[in-house]
Amino acid sequence: MTREQNNQLNKGLPFGVKYVPTPAPLFSTYLDKYESLEELKVLLKIIHSLYLKKDFPAFLHYDELISDPAILRIYKNENINEKLIESLSQLEKKGIILLINENENNPRIFLNTEQVRNYIIKEGIEKDFSHNKVDSSLTDFTSENQNPVITTYENNIGYITPIIYENIHNALKEYDEKDILDAIKIATENNVRNWKYIETILQRWTSEGKERGNRNERDGTFRRDSEENRSDEFYKEYVRKQKSKGRK
Template sequence: MTESTFPGFGAAVKRLPVPAPLLASLLADIADCAELKCTLRFLWYEAQQSGAPKRVPVSTLQTDGVLLQALGSEDEIERGIALAVERGALIEAGGWLLLRTPQNERAAERFGLAPSQTAVAYPSERPNIFRLYEENIGMLTPLVADELRAAEEEYPSEWVEAAIREAAAGSVRSWRYIEAILERWKREGRGTRSSGKPGRHSEALTAAELLERRRRS
């Protein structure tokens, strides 16, 4: 039987905010239909909430008519929720679901979840460089993906990550700027703060100055 054709979105249709990685790197990672549908439905309910933290009862998704129609049973909904929590996209705390953010992780403790249980992801795991770029700089094109792979081969991973974060902190969301930072660190060295954490080079340069240096080199 042929499914009915969707008539399209009306002019006054309500638009909902969606975290950018869910439409990019995370979308590529999620292979299970139940996980994806439960995550999207959670975001729909979260958008209806006011105040902070925004949270949705687990039972709301378990008995949701749209999900029951889409997935067929509460068991399948529960499986989709469990996969989203296991991945680290959502937090389940005391019967509530929250989008996994640093702020919500702290808030989850107030709903009866111990901090050690909240951290679903793996603290020792390095961030995926492509996801880090998308979350801090912008859309990942095939050309930029190739540049990132090449940079990881040429520079230490922590340099690439730090350069992306430095570019974002300076509101210069450009691969050319990130590349210029890496080239400067390679040429002049990369300083560290006394705490041992990565720090900027002692010579502060504007984005324009850094790019101009790169053009002249």
């Protein structure tokens, strides 16, 4: 760390500092389980690197990690490969990460979450989870006690950032839980995976009704809009709002 960087840290965190979402149990239940300070530092580096990835589920190649300057500093350039492999092995044994060794020299590194495990199974990747399951007593690490909206969003749309968590929390106060789940389903089917689109659907349902009827011109009766037509309308409304904000 340069003297300038150190002086900046001594002044405290700057205004508008960015936050990286991190599973809470890593700083509570797991805090006394880390083998070394280096292991904890490596985990924090992995979480930060995964947060910057655009893949879903996000993963990090071993080569990317070991070539990172932060890793070089953590191990002080001494037996880096051996020490890093040991730290990763310990983190996997604790059930925090998963190592996928399709290429033994350059394995992929994932956080051990439900959506990642589902992805691995779906892709037909051979992985024995019996040795790296999360301790069943660590309930705060799993989504077992989470609201279904949180779990469904994570599994279908993306990671829960602090802003997304707050948006969902506020939505649950305003909308019915089932409506939010249905809106997430529509967003997933239309491959528009962001909260703004989901919010647009909920707002339309609030103003027009979830099961809006249209008059059939042939016999004068009412029928429900097809899901395909409604989905198209939701998307047009979403695009209109984005353009009004100067976004494309």
